[in-house]
Amino acid sequence: MLRLVTELDGEIIRDLHPVIGYLHTGIEKQCENKTYWQAITLVTRMDYLASYFNIHAYTMSVEKLLGLEVPDRAQYLRVIMCELNRITSHLVWLGTSGLELGAMTVMFYTYREREKALDLGEMIAGERMNTRFFQVGGCADDMPPGFEQRLREFIDEMPGRIDEYEGLLTENPIWIDRTRGVGALPAEQLLDLGVTGPALRAAGVDLDLRKTAPYSGYEHFDFQVPLGVNGDAYDRYTVRLREMRESIRIIGQALDGMPEGGHIADDRKVVLPPRGELSTSMEALIHHFKLVTEGFRVPEGEAYSAVESPRGELGCYVVADGSPKPRRVHMRDPSFVNLQALRPMAKGNYLADLITMIGSLDNVMGGVDR
């Protein structure tokens, strides 16, 4: 829910004031009353279309504070799920922004593929959207039997499906007419406003945290960072579509090079013991009880870590005071920051183009109002 107070002169926008807060959930504040592992469930629900990225940023910060090493296999699993999530997020974006311009068929196509990706998420994490699959120290579980095969089928099918979407839109004169030159801002201004993600890369700025500050083993993968030229809505569209293709490549590489090892760190003070041990090992039972009732303590300090979410730099800043609960959890959410660019974009343009601009920025209000 985003309210835009616009000053109109006929159909031309003279000024625009975004009013946010209609979806305020108080998640950041609530995190302070939860133990570290409970807070994962909350942060997932901020940017609900990029739930894996929320937990990823959060767990990375907590791991940094704990000095915890995440096993390679867990890193690869995280990469797979994040890239799958990037695809679903871009699919929702493509479907809804197409719908906003009256191209309603695209939405049914994209949601068809999104269902498959969500089913894969359900298979591995037990839930379709707001999972808490990433844990502090790794992932909740390893890949279930049959998962890899279904995932491979999905990534084999996907490039052809993206061709289908492109067939409907990329060379469609009306689509080009509605998006080309719309909402373009110079790269310097975008950087000044703090815009990140596809909206910035469409303007030709090569800034992708997966390349510039690799995390979770992204340095091992071979992929391109798609860039645009004009920074208009059309370039954002092509950048996102190419990003989906790159994500497919990354998933394929992650499956091929999946390292052996545990799916979660072996630190019993932080990580829940395997379920099988609970009935045989007294020690495991004690650890389990302590972790579930009290949680683990995180040494005093503060940490910031950022991931490249489908919308840009998603950072999480955690302040720890030595107790089992965080003192402060703050998210640098790209939806919130990118929304600033809407006003300079919209001024002096047509009301109908405002719809295109909102669509092309891809703000998720759950991420804006935390």
Add this chain to the structure above:
Amino acid sequence: MDERFLVVVIKAALVVFVVITAFAYTLLWERKLIGRFQARYGPNRAGPIGYLQPLADVVKLIFKEDFVPKGANRLLFQIAPMISVFAAVAAIAVIPWGDGFEIFGYNVEGVGTDIEIGVLFLFALSGLGFYGLILGGWASGNKYSLLGAARTAAQLVSYEVAMGLSVIGVVMMAQSLSLVDIVHAQADTAWYILFQPLGFLIFVVAAVAETNRAPFDMPEAESELVAGYHTEYGGLKFAMFFLAEYINMIIISALGATLFLGGFSGPFLPGFVWLALKVAVLLFFFIWLRATLPRLRYDRLMKLGWKVLLPLATLNLVVTAIVVALGFAN
């Protein structure tokens, strides 16, 4: 051929009944087709493979509250949908659907009424129908409705002109404004789409705009203006606007079929079957467009109307006039 009054009444009732049934099934057909275009089924719950869906829709709309918003102009708000429906239904009268025939000793003409100025009559009624939309939007007392109505008015003016000019080419060739004569003229020579391909293209584009269909469905652009002129309408009054929109679609397809595709003429099958087939082809095209294309921006729509279609239609008209005057067409 003189007709008895009773014959005319029965015929009119029958044709209106057929067209309104056609409306219901056009709607179902559209939903099913778009479902297929979009990799889903479309309505298939009510009755065998969804064939009672229109009935269910109508029953639902009838039982809804008859509602007038607070800021609305009561009288105009009530009348507006009726104007639209009246204009749409009245237009059926001049569409010819077959040759005359004799039944129980009575002469029956294959048209509601064959008036000398059938084409003009249709255009007049379509102009009248837009009053319904404009008044409805204005009387609702809602800014979205008003904006939608204003867009409708502008769109009507822009495309009516181009459409009129594209039709005049046909009229010149047939040397008549009567739709029946135009059909007979085509039966004597060939379908006018062969002589007037540009005219047909302009007609189709303008027809899509006239019926407010995608990609020209600006007046009801849901992401910008909620539902345009009928934002405040519900229940039966909404159903009337809906009925008018779809009947207009059928009428304009029938007009296109009559002017360019030979109307009811064709071998073997009876006239009304030919007309129905041709109308179905054009309707399919309308639906196909809606499933495929995004919406044009409003100012582009205006530019297309005035800067592209109008000059092209004028050119087409001038060339046709010269050719007809020199006597090549005959």
